Amino acid sequence: MRVVHQASPWRALFNEHGYLDTQALNAPLQHLFSKLSSPQISLTDAYAWQLPLVETLAHYDLPAWRIAQIISDHNALLYRQAIALSLSEMEAQGWGKPPVDYCVLLLGSAARFESLLGPDQDNALIIDDYPDHRHVEIDGFFQSLGERFTQRLDKAGIPLCHGHVMARWPMWRKRLSEWQAQLEIWSGDRRVKRVQQTNILLDFSPVAGSSALAVQLGEHIASILPKASLFMAEMAALLEELPVALDRFGRVASSPQFDAPHGHAINLKHQGLMPLISAARLLCVRKGLRTIATRERLVMLSREEKVLPVAQAELLIVAFERLQQHILDQQRYNKACGQAADGWVDLRRLREDQRLLLKFDLQQIRAFVQQVIKA
Numbered sequence: 001m002r003v004v005h006q007a008s009p010w011r012a013l014f015n016e017h018g019y020l021d022t023q024a025l026n027a028p029l030q031h032l033f034s035k036l037s038s039p040q041i042s043l044t045d046a047y048a049w050q051l052p053l054v055e056t057l058a059h060y061d062l063p064a065w066r067i068a069q070i071i072s073d074h075n076a077l078l079y080r081q082a083i084a085l086s087l088s089e090m091e092a093q094g095w096g097k098p099p100v101d102y103c104v105l106l107l108g109s110a111a112r113f114e115s116l117l118g119p120d121q122d123n124a125l126i127i128d129d130y131p132d133h134r135h136v137e138i139d140g141f142f143q144s145l146g147e148r149f150t151q152r153l154d155k156a157g158i159p160l161c162h163g164h165v166m167a168r169w170p171m172w173r174k175r176l177s178e179w180q181a182q183l184e185i186w187s188g189d190r191r192v193k194r195v196q197q198t199n200i201l202l203d204f205s206p207v208a209g210s211s212a213l214a215v216q217l218g219e220h221i222a223s224i225l226p227k228a229s230l231f232m233a234e235m236a237a238l239l240e241e242l243p244v245a246l247d248r249f250g251r252v253a254s255s256p257q258f259d260a261p262h263g264h265a266i267n268l269k270h271q272g273l274m275p276l277i278s279a280a281r282l283l284c285v286r287k288g289l290r291t292i293a294t295r296e297r298l299v300m301l302s303r304e305e306k307v308l309p310v311a312q313a314e315l316l317i318v319a320f321e322r323l324q325q326h327i328l329d330q331q332r333y334n335k336a337c338g339q340a341a342d343g344w345v346d347l348r349r350l351r352e353d354q355r356l357l358l359k360f361d362l363q364q365i366r367a368f369v370q371q372v373i374k375a
Contacts, residue, residue: 118341245271269343319361
């Protein structure tokens with residue numbers, strides 16, 4: 001690894017006379033935001049602006065978890081713009097305004113405000129209840145809306161979800177009462193596919209429309225899932241299928257089930273972040289806690305008596321932040337080399353101390369996952 005010195009803009013906070021020089025401090029951001037000054041900027045250009053934004057924020061020494069929040073905020077803004085453009089287009093074509101209230105949901109890392117570079121789309125749509133005889137009319141409107149805004153985002157650079165978890169599909173576009181009934185069916189027994197689908201839905205955040213619909217859905221989830229014993233048992237069992245990147249001797253190693261691009265690659269998204277995120281989610285569902293972001297979930301769990309000791313929560317939060325940093329650093333490097341931004345990290349790019357800390361962090365995560373499974 002080549003050592004490169006890069007002066008921080010914070011060193012420009014004071015000028016030579018000892019006065020605050022906010023203009024010099026803000027110069028990198030001002031230069032960046034000048035590129036978005038046109039009100040006619042396209043979604044494609046707005047999304048392309050995200051990588052320079054990340055590089056500028058890194059230049060301000062922001063940690064990856066803070067940058068992830070800002071990336072997520074920016075992606076949410078792109079969603080709202082894509083939805084607004086789609087609604088305006090539909091109204092101009094004679095569709096009129098939305099016939100009933102609705103709420104577009106972000107799912108997954110976007111909902112947890114943990115997005116890094118290279119996300120795909122994960123979204124859903126809640127439609128306020130309406131009489132059955134209006135189904136063709138009303139669902140047809142929201143089907144068109146779902147198809148239009150997801151296509152706009154895909155064209156801008158946020159690709160369609162390969163697993164079809166998007167509001168353009170009936171599976172992820174339902175009336176509120178249908179979502180509530182669906183959750184009761186999914187949680188009614190112990191089926192792997194139903195638990196997997198519920199896990200996708202559990203991390204949601206409203207991005208456009210009536211957030212009251214999202215609140216009602218969250219209340220329904222909190223009222224039924226903790227009582228669904230068979231479903232919760234299967235949810236815990238599925239944690240076993242999320243291996244942490246450690247071998248049986250506790251050494252950092254990729255799981256054989258992942259097709260690593262080379263012998264030094266570890267998928268820290270699937271073999272580090274996801275086990276931690278999933279275990280924290282399960283524990284919060286058990287306790288009826290409705291926090292979505294992983295860091296906040298760990299904090300909330302540490303406040304619950306005899307659930308998660310404060311010291312352990314602090315170790316897991318630091319592990320979570322360090323894994324995000326490794327992934328974002330690798331993604332920035334990949335982008336600079338013209339490669340894809342994904343969850344793989346090249347261990348050769350880590351210093352010896354970073355590799356030792358990575359091993360420690362993964363051991364903390366594996367112990368936490370096993371603790372949640374056995375609880």
